[in-house]
Amino acid sequence: MSQEKLKFVIIGGGAGGISAASTARGLASPNSSVTLFTEFEDVAYSPCGIPFVHGREIPDFKNLFLQTAEHYTGIGIDIRYNTKVTGINLDKKFVSVGSEKFPWDRLIIATGFEYGNPDIPGIDLDGVHYVKNIRRAMEFDKKLDSIKKIAVLSASPLGIEMAGNLAQRGIETHLVDEGGWLMSEVADPDIMEPVQESFEELGVKMHFGTKAHEIRGQNSKVKSLMTSKGEIECEVVIVATHKVPNNTLSREAGIKVGSTGGVLVDDHMRTGVDGVYAAGDCTEVVHGVTEIPIQGLSGSHAYSQGRIAGANAAGDNRAYDPVYVPWGMVGGKIQIGGVSLGETLHKALGIPHVVAFSQGISRARYYPGVTRMRVKLIADPKTHRVLGAQMAGGEGIKERADFLAFSIKRKATLEDFAWMENVYSPPIGALMEPIALAAQAGLAKLANV
């Protein structure tokens, strides 16, 4: 696209950094250089797969690697592994690695996230584990066979994936959370109820309304987790708290961060500093329904943002739309997911809403493998516009979340969903689509007010 000879520097080797580098490389002139710095040993693996290797759903960590180092060399991306960028100079346009300086014409910041550190005594003990780097995960996995008891801090999405997989591995697993139910910060209790039941079957010990006070050790190794409700014996504490943007570098350089701690970017992923872009978990972006800035989204969001940042850095002109945040995951044996905010957050934020709820089925009710599906649509009581959704079921949650995100972005109403056309075929879909049933229930409720 651009014929200019430019130096592209990318900080960070996660989904945002890698997609930015690849996109810039594809659009920049061949005589441009694309250099990516990562403090880790690897890029292009799937950190999201780690819990499932621990749970033996996936046989080996090597399955998680998606590209080789040679691939990137081959397409002309210079990746500097084990290389921590220590400073960004915006005036003189270089990044520092210790005393070394690397000049840039275009800089893309994709420094990702860290786990919000619970500021409690004992957090540095041997046995406190963070799920992020694949090499640490490999070492951790080797120890798991001899470990009997683990406490997971907190019932976040990652905490739930870890707890489910560790319990499946046969380890006594304690899930400790200050909230009243699983994923209480984002999900509704009625949606998480089947996951909780599944966890009970798997033997996960759930401690709700429980605050971690201290990690106790012996010979500098974890011995127990002291909580507001008593002591939990364990050899390992896994920190799976909420994600916090990793922006020390940006802050020190004078790049503006927003209210969430994420780098402020416009709809072109520009930071406001000429030639400097940001993408992924280190940024904050606009939520499409509430119009407030949010952070801590998925690898898929990071990847898209990286594509936008990389393309624009290379001279393209692409906008990134506000996000509606379809999400989905597996908790125990249950799939859960949603779009935008659930009922709990609508209540907490004081947004007028009506809840449209129904329980449907994923296939014909007589077909083997059929599962029940809870669908909840949260709608504006006046316009009937759907504002958010949450679901739980046995299959098809991810696809429905994508569908609902797309539709909610385009201002679909309860009426639209109530009369939607749907596939009916006994092995793959029921006569009545669960989303339509929920919308119909919502309209019936509104008609009776």
Add this chain to the structure above:
Amino acid sequence: MSQEKLKFVIIGGGAGGISAASTARGLASPNSSVTLFTEFEDVAYSPCGIPFVHGREIPDFKNLFLQTAEHYTGIGIDIRYNTKVTGINLDKKFVSVGSEKFPWDRLIIATGFEYGNPDIPGIDLDGVHYVKNIRRAMEFDKKLDSIKKIAVLSASPLGIEMAGNLAQRGIETHLVDEGGWLMSEVADPDIMEPVQESFEELGVKMHFGTKAHEIRGQNSKVKSLMTSKGEIECEVVIVATHKVPNNTLSREAGIKVGSTGGVLVDDHMRTGVDGVYAAGDCTEVVHGVTEIPIQGLSGSHAYSQGRIAGANAAGDNRAYDPVYVPWGMVGGKIQIGGVSLGETLHKALGIPHVVAFSQGISRARYYPGVTRMRVKLIADPKTHRVLGAQMAGGEGIKERADFLAFSIKRKATLEDFAWMENVYSPPIGALMEPIALAAQAGLAKLANV
């Protein structure tokens, strides 16, 4: 809703008739009467499940019954079983059952479909079977254990379901079709290719470009099917040809039928005769993209149309939108589906189009159970509006077809899909949604023209 005392008469006990009767019953005044006539022994079972009982995917025919006769008595619907309506008098507002007359204030015609009869010698032989009535299916199923060879006429959706299930049952199954590939009237060859491979593995013998000439018999029993390409020995011939609206009664009464043979209805499912409505496979409705009338849709469509007809007959004012026809089914071990027209029909109709194709995956590529998914979007080359879609894969086809139908109705473009947000979670969704990948491929193709 209505306080008037009215006589509702419904002809037909399939999805359209049953939903019309139930909806009218719910909205009509309690002193109104709702009478439904069916020539069969049962209502409220799922005919779509029949092939899967033959294939032993579903253990028993009794699983297919969804409601009891007592249920309808209980809610005040008078069902006349084994009762063939022989005439409709529009002037004097009654239907005849032989010499008996039943007056109506509101009439809903839901007479369904018949299989287009291949007009060949031998069609009346013992051993020619139609998949429709559940009692006949039960009798047929008992014979299957002693049957060795079956020919299925043609590679229609039902023909494919029957062939796959009979082959799975261990019967030598021949699928005979005049077209060049499976479901050639609606689906594209590249989409049906994985189904064909699956059929080869299952041992289904496919005869394409093959016309049935004669069913030959011995002692009035089927002995073979004579075709344009030779004789196929078989004890049974299953007629699974295209659906034709069953409108002899309506035609004789003077109710107007359209170019497809379906009863002409407006957007309120009104026939044009005061107080007379129609719903389901006996009607034709408007296709949302091409704006031409079509017939032969799904049980889900019939059900929705019945709801509209029943509600309007009872005094409500509900419109039925043009249809975009999401479809999906299982062929062999493969799920296939789509929305509106595929590439083949766009070509045949001379509609300018670009094909956006990609192969994606249903979960993270390292996650057990991951399957490949072909997604093809057919778009307007000028506006980039998506006009139709076809897909093949291992999971999630029905949900994607619903999504695409909803989006295409709302005029979504390749750009919309290329940048759609999607759930990423290794066990249930890949980093890149296959629909987005197809849209991206389409845009890249358009950019290079």
